[in-house]
Amino acid sequence: MNRLKFTRAELRELGFDALLAVSGYAERDGNVCYLCGHKNAFPYSNAGNIISGLGFSALLVPTESQNPTILVAPLGYQSDVVTGVDQAKTGTNLADELVAAIKESGLESAKIALAGSDIIPVAYLDKVKSTCPSLKIDYQDGLVSNQRMIKSENELRLIRFASKIADKALGLTIDSVKPGMTESEIGTIARRTAMELGADYVVRDRVQSGPEIGRLRWPFASKRKVKKGELVSIDFVGWVNSYGFDILRFACAGRPNKEQKRVVEGAAQATASMSDALRDGTTVESCMISLKEIERQGFHVSPFGHAIGLEIVESPYLLPGGSGDVKKNMVFCVEPDVKLGKYSASIENEIVVTDGKPEILTKLSEDI
Secondary structure, eight states, rough: HHHHHHHHHHHHHHHSSSEEEEEGGGOOHHHHHHHHHHHOOOOOOOOOOOOOTTTTTEEESSSSSTSSSEETTTTTOOTTTTOOSSSEEEBBBBBHHHHHHHHHOOOTTTTTEEEHHHHHHHHHHHHHHSSSOOOEEOOOHHHHHHHHSOOHHHHHHHHHHHHHHHHHOOOHHHHHHOOOOBBHHHHHHHHHHHHHHSEEEEEEEEEGGGGGGGGSSSSSSOOOOOOOOOOEEEEEEEEEETTEEEEEEEESOOOOOOOHHHHHHHHHHHHHHHHTTTTTTTTTHHHHHHHHHTTTTTEEEEEEEEEEESSSEEEEEETTTOBOOOOTOOEEOOOEEEETTTTTEOOOOEEEEOOOOOOEEEOOOOOO
16 A cells, blocks of 8 residues: 555656556566556457457556556456455456546546556557547656565565575476486476475576577477586576566586586676675666676676566666666676686576675575
């Protein structure tokens, strides 16, 4: 309820009559979930005359609290989980339900802030605009995403627990890696173990081995058999209690050679260097400057990282050209890519920004 109260204050200050927050299935459901707790439990489907907009949801929040907050959730929602929802529309046509909610709230000629402009399909937004031609919609994605950047103590508790689940699952998986196993078999162990430990959902177990490491490819894990002495990269992503985990570690099917050990150690150093620079009051740019020392050791380093929370990839990004202030209680996944000769490696840790050194949530050993 405090989140809705804060949001309404922001709306009044900016001169809006209401907020329309939009979410998508799984990896893009942060806006609505953050404000009221609803998660999309049905995946995306194609648009038709009867069913349209499955996998999406929206929360209409009038600026004045005496007007009802309306959740538009095709096919349904968990009434015992959501909070601050006065009414709900659970039909099978997202655009029609959005129009009905706007009209019932008397907002046909209002000025509405839209959070999730990159999520809602243009066909549904066009339907709203054409049906309510006097409606003024202004893209205000930061109105919710900026709130989500700074985690509360309760959110941090949930994120820490999710990270522990990921550590345990991936640790057991790495211990199981042997020559002759397929990438898919390795990924299955990680996914099954995490679910047994209490994960809500595992969305990716990206397993790559040998010359496949570092490639952007489909499928995430193949039937390729790991050969003796090959490195295995495991990028593991999912949710526990609605909050995400994202971890990347290396295994070796046998004894690693000196160059393999050096590239993985270099990746760990790069991750530690970027992480250490992420402190309250610093900037996104500062963590990338810190990598120059790693490059002087002969590595080629590509900075990368992102915030994490209800969604796996949140703002801000840790990329060249990126900008923004780093603040206490932001949570980042730090994963620069390091190349040395024919080898490529990335070690991914989750960290919490503090006044001093970052709190490293990912405890799993980086040693292969």
